[in-house]
Amino acid sequence: MGKIYILGLGPGDVDSLTIGVVNRVKSGDKNYLRTENHPTVEYFKNNNISYKSYDYVYEKEEQFIDVYQYIVDDLIERAKEYKVINYLVPGSPLVAEKTVEILLKKEEENLEIEILTGMSFIEPVIQLVGRDPVEGLKIIDGVEFSFSDIDINVDCIVTQVYNMRVASNIKLILSEVYGDEYEVYLINSAGVKGQEEILPTPIYDLDRIGKIGCLTSIFIPRVDKISKKIYSIADIIDTMEILRSDKGCPWDR
Ligand SMILES: C[S@@+](CC[C@H](N)C(=O)[O-])C[C@H]1O[C@@H](n2cnc3c(N)ncnc32)[C@H](O)[C@@H]1O
Missing domain, CATH: 3.30.950.10 (Tetrapyrrole methylase, C-terminal domain)
Incomplete structure (x- = not known):
C-alpha cells in the first residue's frame, strides 16, 4: 500500500503557498518536485526542507509523453518504497499538469492519491x-x-x-x-x-x-x-438568429 499526496505550489510567490501544503511538505515524508525551476523552491531551501526534482528527466527523454510517463512510473515505485510521499507541481495540480492527469487515470492497486490544491497562475x-x-x-x-x-x-x-x-x-x-x-x-x-x-x-x-x-x-x-x-462563425449564427426572429427580416423568417 502506498500513498501519494499531490500538492500545488501556487503561481510562484512563497506567500501563495497554502498552510495545508506547507504542513505536508514539512511532514517528514519525501518531497518530489516535477521541476525545481519555480520560485517557491526558495521556501524549501530557506527552511532546509529536502526534495528531489525530476528536471533531469526532461534532458534524458526526447518526447514530452515519455517524460511524463517516466515521472508517473517513478512516483508509483517511490510510493511503494516509502509508503507515503509528496509530489509537488507548480500552480494547481488540476490545471495543465499532464503527470497528474496520467497519475489520476492509473488504476494501480494499493495506491491511494490525495490532492491538496494550490492557486493556479x-x-x-x-x-x-x-x-x-x-x-x-x-x-x-x-x-x-x-x-x-x-x-x-x-x-x-x-x-x-x-x-x-x-x-x-x-x-x-x-x-x-x-x-x-x-x-x-x-x-x-x-x-x-x-x-x-x-x-x-x-x-x-x-x-x-x-x-x-x-x-x-x-x-x-x-x-x-x-x-x-x-x-x-458565432457572429454569423448571432446575426442569423436576429434576422430570423420575430423582430428580424421578413425575407429571412
Ligand atoms: C504546465 S503549465 C502548469 C500550470 C500550473 N499547474 C498552474 O496551475 O499554474 C505551465 C505554464 O503555465 C503558465 N504559468 C505558470 N505560472 C505562471 C506565472 N506565474 N505567470 C505566468 N504564467 C504562468 C506558463 O505559460 C507555463 O508555461
Missing part, C-alpha cells in the same frame, strides 16, 4: 489584466496551438510559451486571425512579487518584446463587439 493573470472570467475565458496550450483553438469572442490565455520557437509559432497563427496590429499582453511571473511583468504589445512584436521562460503566458482580449473588424 490563472488567478494572478486575470488580476493583472483586470478582467472577470465570467465574461468568457479560454485557456489554450501554446505547444499544440492551432487556428481552431482560437475564439475571438472570449478572452484567451495561452500557456506553455516557454521558448522563442513556441512564441513565434503562436505569433504567426494569431496574426492570421487578429491581424498584426491587434494588442495582446505578454505576461511573466504573474503573482510573484518583484518579478511580475505585463507587457502590452501588438502581435507583430510578441516574440521580440520581453523575456520568455517557464513562467510566460500570453493574454489575448476578446474582440470588442462594437469596433469589430473580424468575425467568427
